[in-house]
Amino acid sequence: MQSDFTFSIIKPNAVRTGKTGPILSMINEAGFEISAIKMVKMTLSQAETFYEVHRGRPFFEGLVEFMSSGPVVVMILRHENAIDDFRKLIGATDPAKAEPGTIRKIFAVSVQMNAVHGSDSFENAAKEADYFFSGIERF
Numbered sequence: 001m002q003s004d005f006t007f008s009i010i011k012p013n014a015v016r017t018g019k020t021g022p023i024l025s026m027i028n029e030a031g032f033e034i035s036a037i038k039m040v041k042m043t044l045s046q047a048e049t050f051y052e053v054h055r056g057r058p059f060f061e062g063l064v065e066f067m068s069s070g071p072v073v074v075m076i077l078r079h080e081n082a083i084d085d086f087r088k089l090i091g092a093t094d095p096a097k098a099e100p101g102t103i104r105k106i107f108a109v110s111v112q113m114n115a116v117h118g119s120d121s122f123e124n125a126a127k128e129a130d131y132f133f134s135g136i137e138r139f
């Protein structure tokens with residue numbers, strides 16, 4: 001199913017090292033429209049809820065600890081075919097496998113610290129967007 005929006009997070013490693021601006025620039029250049037945006041610092045428990053689907057996987061504990069280690073930038077992005085097009089823009093989860101020129105190839109430092117998150121389905125995009133944004137924060 002095609003979706004006209006996706007949900008994304010600029011992860012703590014990228015925010016901490018000053019990559020928020022360059023990443024937003026790439027998102028903008030690719031034609032995505034920012035429908036909602038804010039900076040938040042998740043608690044461990046909030047990160048666990050967000051990544052609930054991965055609970056039980058070997059990387060879960062490290063992932064939620066990392067995602068709650070500092071501020072992140074959360075956003076809803078509008079674009080035709082947003083989910084697939086955004087996943088192309090960010091590249092593979094493992095930066096070693098990401099295509100040249102993708103956000104993760106440029107800014108990720110590892111599979112865990114892979115600079116950005118992008119929703120993998122329409123259902124998850126809706127769920128993830130609702131987790132962070134109320135109706136009056138979305139345009």
Ligand code: CMP
Nearest residue numbers: 054059063093111112113114116117118
């Ligand atoms: P993200 O798009 O945020 O969705 C789930 C996250 O789990 C993923 O990006 C990675 O940061 C992380 N992840 C997935 N697989 C692994 C792995 N094998 N080792 C460490 N982290 C992983």
